[in-house]
Amino acid sequence: MTESTKLSEAKGPYFGEFGGRFVPESLVAALDQLEETYRFAQSDPSFKGELAELHRTYTGRPSILTEVKRFSEHANGARVILKREDLNHTGSHKINNVLGQALLAKRMGKRRIIAETGAGQHGVASATAAALFGLECVVYMGEVDTKRQALNVARMRLLGAEVIPVTTGSRTLKDAINEALRDWVTNVETTHYLLGTVAGPHPFPEMVRDFHSVIGTEAREQMLREFGALPTALAACVGGGSNAIGLFNAFLDDEDVQIFGFEAGGDGMDTDRHAATLNFGKPGVLHGARSYMLQDEDGQTIESHSISAGLDYPGVGPEHSWLKDIGRVQYRGISDDEAMQALKLLSQTEGIIPAIETAHALAGVLKLGHELGSDATILVNLSGRGDKDMETAAKYFGLMS
Amino acid sequence: MSKVEKVFAENKKNGKETLVGYFPAGFPTLEQSVEACIAMCENGIDVLEIGVPYSDPVMDGLVIQKATELALENGFRLSDIFEIVKRVSERVSTPLLVMTYWNPVMQFGVRRFAEKLKEAGGAGLITPDLIVDEAKEWLQVSDELELDRVFLATPTSTQERTDKLVAASRGFVYTVSTMGTTGERADLDGKARAVVTKIRTSSEEKFTAVGIGISTRDQVVEVNRYADGAIVGSLFINAYSAGGVDGLIESTRSLSNER
Numbered sequence: 001m002t003e004s005t006k007l008s009e010a011k012g013p014y015f016g017e018f019g020g021r022f023v024p025e026s027l028v029a030a031l032d033q034l035e036e037t038y039r040f041a042q043s044d045p046s047f048k049g050e051l052a053e054l055h056r057t058y059t060g061r062p063s064i065l066t067e068v069k070r071f072s073e074h075a076n077g078a079r080v081i082l083k084r085e086d087l088n089h090t091g092s093h094k095i096n097n098v099l100g101q102a103l104l105a106k107r108m109g110k111r112r113i114i115a116e117t118g119a120g121q122h123g124v125a126s127a128t129a130a131a132l133f134g135l136e137c138v139v140y141m142g143e144v145d146t147k148r149q150a151l152n153v154a155r156m157r158l159l160g161a162e163v164i165p166v167t168t169g170s171r172t173l174k175d176a177i178n179e180a181l182r183d184w185v186t187n188v189e190t191t192h193y194l195l196g197t198v199a200g201p202h203p204f205p206e207m208v209r210d211f212h213s214v215i216g217t218e219a220r221e222q223m224l225r226e227f228g229a230l231p232t233a234l235a236a237c238v239g240g241g242s243n244a245i246g247l248f249n250a251f252l253d254d255e256d257v258q259i260f261g262f263e264a265g266g267d268g269m270d271t272d273r274h275a276a277t278l279n280f281g282k283p284g285v286l287h288g289a290r291s292y293m294l295q296d297e298d299g300q301t302i303e304s305h306s307i308s309a310g311l312d313y314p315g316v317g318p319e320h321s322w323l324k325d326i327g328r329v330q331y332r333g334i335s336d337d338e339a340m341q342a343l344k345l346l347s348q349t350e351g352i353i354p355a356i357e358t359a360h361a362l363a364g365v366l367k368l369g370h371e372l373g374s375d376a377t378i379l380v381n382l383s384g385r386g387d388k389d390m391e392t393a394a395k396y397f398g399l400m401s
Numbered sequence: 402m403s404k405v406e407k408v409f410a411e412n413k414k415n416g417k418e419t420l421v422g423y424f425p426a427g428f429p430t431l432e433q434s435v436e437a438c439i440a441m442c443e444n445g446i447d448v449l450e451i452g453v454p455y456s457d458p459v460m461d462g463l464v465i466q467k468a469t470e471l472a473l474e475n476g477f478r479l480s481d482i483f484e485i486v487k488r489v490s491e492r493v494s495t496p497l498l499v500m501t502y503w504n505p506v507m508q509f510g511v512r513r514f515a516e517k518l519k520e521a522g523g524a525g526l527i528t529p530d531l532i533v534d535e536a537k538e539w540l541q542v543s544d545e546l547e548l549d550r551v552f553l554a555t556p557t558s559t560q561e562r563t564d565k566l567v568a569a570s571r572g573f574v575y576t577v578s579t580m581g582t583t584g585e586r587a588d589l590d591g592k593a594r595a596v597v598t599k600i601r602t603s604s605e606e607k608f609t610a611v612g613i614g615i616s617t618r619d620q621v622v623e624v625n626r627y628a629d630g631a632i633v634g635s636l637f638i639n640a641y642s643a644g645g646v647d648g649l650i651e652s653t654r655s656l657s658n659e660r
Contacts, residue, residue, distance in 0.1 A: 022503055024460050025532050025566065026577060029557035168466060169456065181459040188557060285504040285530075286457065298479035299508030301456040 007252035007328060013202035016325060018318035021201040022285040030188045035203040037104050042210075047103065054099050055214070058132070059089050062218045065226060066382075070349035071362075075369025075378070081231065082382040083219045083247060086354065092384030093215060093243045094125040094196060100211035102129035105192035112136040112191045116180040118145055118173035118239065119310030119357060120152025121384055122196030127161035137161040140179040142172035145309045152388050170303040173239075173313045177287050197240025198317030201288030205317050212246025219379060220250045231379035232372055233258040237360040238331060239275070239311035241320045243383035252328060258372070261320065262364035264306035265333030275304035277316040278324050278331040291318040307336040307392065310357040310384075338363040340396050343386060355384035356392065403549050404496045404524050405572035408447050409608040409629050418625035420657045421610050422446035423500065423634030424641075426485050427454055427477030428468045435488045437641055437649055442495035444650045445657025447630070448610075449489070450527055453482055453501035460529040464635040468642075479505050483521040490522030498549060498572065500527040506539075515542045525549025525572050533569045540569060551575050554609070556592040560599055567603035574600050574609040576628060597628050618656050
């Protein structure tokens, strides 16, 4: 356990029994270098200053809160407030982490960054940062995802990144991470692996969380200032879990705030086609950390299923596994259809088209409203915008015909 | 001295090169992999690594990835590894090490896996994604059961880390000769020599074999001049894929002293 008893200050390499470094020896030196560079940066005012200035002038932080009253009517009248990470430059929360890590890559003298991407949001953010800082950028993306998120592939290429479709395994996010790890093992001396979520070996889970914690830190202050109270509950979607931990972190020690994470239930939580790792997985080792994961009895990873490329991952960040086990956060599943209906509902009641990933959290809010009652105030991380999902949505709702 | 260490020591004494061979369990089927492993041991392999097929083999190059993917498609189950080890060890005296990613072992139970391996006649484990820092339970169990444990040393490992992993290794230390995942390489990387130098600095007694990138007899000989053995994997899979057991035997003989 950590020295601090505050949940919000938990540090790696272990969160309870989760986390660690289950990696090839080849990567240990790079992880040590990254950790050292990060620790130094944490206490370096010029690093914090540079990142804050980038967020102000480039990302567009702070992101605003939007209360959605017409949407609330469908959530039993509970107040619903969105933290608008979709308004960030590049359209999602992913830029928070990417700018932080890109600055670290520069400090480590690494001129080449690699990234994995599922929905393409992290890939786009990485390609963006690479363009901004003049770094070479290679993005690994499962072949299945390059098709369902074709628009983002084009965006990455336009930004100057090389996008490599991954054709092994399930051809989705899991396999993109495998390929990125292979690249990193091979090119570790010149390359920084800009991991896009709170998974992976230490120090990634802690570091990526810290870069995203700006979401919750801002939101907590905004709630107090604009609404005069902390929310009753928080809601966020969970794939690897970066946007969720970013919102949750600042509230973990506010005992009265209930916290809910919504995983991808795919075809349904009563089927075996889902990506609900924390609901149906078992602790194991995947991509460098011990955490819950979808696996068979032999420890072979089971392919996940979700309409949302960004949540279609059979693992989850180790801190989420810990928060589940200690009971601080409740993790639930939302089916593809529930998510798509929520996407449509927010679009038509508020004029805000969320990403399909984010729509899982919104579907969760509709249920929470009934559970917590009309007096509840629910703060949702609106983690990304839905532009990238227009083709999927158009097909799903038959909008092209 | 463990059985693996005795092989290295004996070869060293006799001025003979040591050739460590890799073959995936269940590739292309359980039966065929047993036959292939026996053939390798009977034709010049000094120590055999039998690989456990895994869904996410991040340390393997394309040749091994494809082979293990096929093994899984053809129905490989984790407990098959014990049957394969048992059947091979009944036929040959070559020490058999199982090379496995860590999650299958963790799910099976470290102690239970080790006991079954020992019972089947296995000599120990090579663990490509388990570093010493995370190996507490395995260190304890392998001591109790007197199983070998092979950790990897790489060009980026500091002397301090090398000391640690060499001290923890038994059987031999696996030197990664080029940065990168497995696969044949045209040239041996000079970095392997630097890794071996670090290992020698850590210990004069421990053996080390160099892997990842070796595909010719000349390389086997060259590596054995500064290290204690050469590890070959992808080449054998290609040889088997192209020419079946006969192709594998020919390839094994051409790399070893058995001509």
